[in-house]
Amino acid sequence: MNGPINLANILTDDTIIIGAIGIAATLGLVLGATAGWWLRGRKISRVIATRTIEPGSDNDADWTEGSDSMQSDMDETCSSPACNGHAEGSPLAPAKVNLRDFRTDSLTGLPNRTAFCEDIRRRLSESQRHGNRLSLMLVRIDNLDELESQHDTETRLLVVRTCARFLCAATREMDLVARYGEDTFGILLPSTALVNAARVGERLRGAIEYYTVKLAAGSIQFTASIGVDEAQPSEDLGSLLARADLAQQASLASGGNRVHYHTGTAVEVYGQVAVPAGESRALPAMSL
Numbered sequence: 001m002n003g004p005i006n007l008a009n010i011l012t013d014d015t016i017i018i019g020a021i022g023i024a025a026t027l028g029l030v031l032g033a034t035a036g037w038w039l040r041g042r043k044i045s046r047v048i049a050t051r052t053i054e055p056g057s058d059n060d061a062d063w064t065e066g067s068d069s070m071q072s073d074m075d076e077t078c079s080s081p082a083c084n085g086h087a088e089g090s091p092l093a094p095a096k097v098n099l100r101d102f103r104t105d106s107l108t109g110l111p112n113r114t115a116f117c118e119d120i121r122r123r124l125s126e127s128q129r130h131g132n133r134l135s136l137m138l139v140r141i142d143n144l145d146e147l148e149s150q151h152d153t154e155t156r157l158l159v160v161r162t163c164a165r166f167l168c169a170a171t172r173e174m175d176l177v178a179r180y181g182e183d184t185f186g187i188l189l190p191s192t193a194l195v196n197a198a199r200v201g202e203r204l205r206g207a208i209e210y211y212t213v214k215l216a217a218g219s220i221q222f223t224a225s226i227g228v229d230e231a232q233p234s235e236d237l238g239s240l241l242a243r244a245d246l247a248q249q250a251s252l253a254s255g256g257n258r259v260h261y262h263t264g265t266a267v268e269v270y271g272q273v274a275v276p277a278g279e280s281r282a283l284p285a286m287s288l
Helices: 005-049 100-104 112-132 142-151 153-170 195-211 237-253
Strands: 135-141 176-179 184-190 212-215 220-223 224-230 258-263 267-269
Touching: 100 112, 100 220, 112 142, 112 176, 112 184, 112 237, 135 153, 135 195, 142 153, 153 176, 153 184, 153 195, 153 212, 195 258, 212 258, 224 237, 237 258, 237 267
Parallel strands: 224 258
Antiparallel strands: 135 184, 135 224, 176 184, 212 220, 258 267
8 A cells, every 4th residue: 555645746746737738828929929920020111012113104113122111102003912902904994093182183183172172272371471462262163054055064174274275374483273173263373462463363354254265166265253452461272262262253143254453351353452561563474
């Protein structure tokens, strides 16, 4: 018969075994997690390495494996299947997208409303920082719906394109012409006071009135309603656009083919612009 069982020895042996199992399990978890993160990092690196920049953009960018930064510009595109999760050629794979398209009006090629507002914010900041004058003009084509009903949609689009080309040709290189709405264009006039901006608006209105659009069967003419406003100190985008829109709506309400300007407190029809003492009457250079 064996001697008495030593309970202390049994407990000590079991404790050592359990501890060893626990340590092994912990090491297994640590090694598994480390391997998982390593594999995930490799996958991300491969995705980054396959991102491409569309050739011919203004600032081509090179991707290197493991890079976590991106050099981008408005011409950037991503054509790799890794970017969209679908195999190339798959019907679910999205087409290449040029980010510049989101800032350009497809009909006229001009900056769209989004791009125009962004540029106004930038020019406002520069104007306030340097103390320069800045004026805004909204040009709306009169009776565009009637032109379409009398002719067709193609005629309507032709008038819009023609007006866009004319405004670009009739303004300075430093000015910004954009398509602000379906029948409305915005013109930003840097270094231009209200009195000069209103006179520019009147010259544009008169030139548009006599401009002829040639069609296959004859020709047509159109007019425009114009609103002008000048940025005030500490101006923001919303208030500047709101005043210009009020002036443009006043021109439209008076029968169209008019120029109204906003003084900052009221809307006046062109012809009543008071020239402050010492204010230059010289107009910016234009080629009509």
